[in-house]
């Protein structure tokens with residue numbers, strides 16, 4: 632009897648020590664898009680600060696492809712020990728689940744939501760040599776050349792591809808989608824003029840619009856963005872109800888213990904409420920969020936549902952290039 636009691640006590644002590652010690656070695660944050668894109672920008676800023684708070688570095692690893700679904704699928708299949716985390720986006724958890732024929736994960740059931748880090752608007756931009764100075768001229772040109780031109784985007788059936796498919800339906804026109812592994816390679820081709828139109832997340836496009844390498848025509852959301860106050864919203868140019876917002880949030884595999892989840896969530900929430908982190912993200916064109924696991928879980932469910940409705944209503948089907 633005595634021996635049995637001792638063994639139980641030893642187990643309890645060991646388990647709570649293991650939790651208290653978390654994390655005792657570096658963590659990995661999988662960014663499912665390439666370096667230099669919006670997911671990467673938000674993820675690296677957050678990882679640096681949250682790592683300092685946790686007392687262990689968070690090493691960022693880019694695993695891009697298939698609109699972020701490859702990297703996020705890898706996270707879903709990782710050990711739920713808190714050391715492998717990933718960034719979910721509106722593409723991986725909102726749009727792709729309704730359109731990808733062979734998705735390797737369930738956006739709700741296969742993850743432990745930790746904290747949504749940030750949100751950002753999207754933007755329609757063109758190479759300065761494209762024959763349009765504003766959205767009205769762009770729409771007229773696309774209509775006159777329906778089916779003949781292409782737009783670049785960060786991944787087939789991701790938010791940027793869908794955002795453009797949706798807009799093209801509103802203006803009753805067609806363009807070909809040229810999907811890349813993420814925003815960074817897509818922007819390169821728009822700047823060089825290979826694919827002169829891009830619908831992109833705001834943070835990756837912002838520096839190129841500022842420098843004049845791209846011309847911005849419209850931004851999503853209800854208000855203009857203070858980083859580019861001269862760029863009108865879609866709504867103020869007649870496209871009310873056309874709402875495409877991107878977001879970037881930390882997830883772990885399903886089955887993570889509540890204690891580890893809460894420790895991670897506290898670190899990321901604190902990181903996102905840090906004035907220095909907030910300034911960095913705002914300068915990059917993102918809005919810091921830093922919500923709780925419960926709020927983020929509700930948000931993922933709502934976004935998965937919302938995009939399902941948009942996709943069904945608009946009759947959008949998977950289109951591979």
Ligand code: GLU
Nearest residue numbers: 664668670720722813814
């Ligand atoms: N547009 C992607 C998304 O919001 C992110 C692209 C990137 O980070 O390169 O899901």
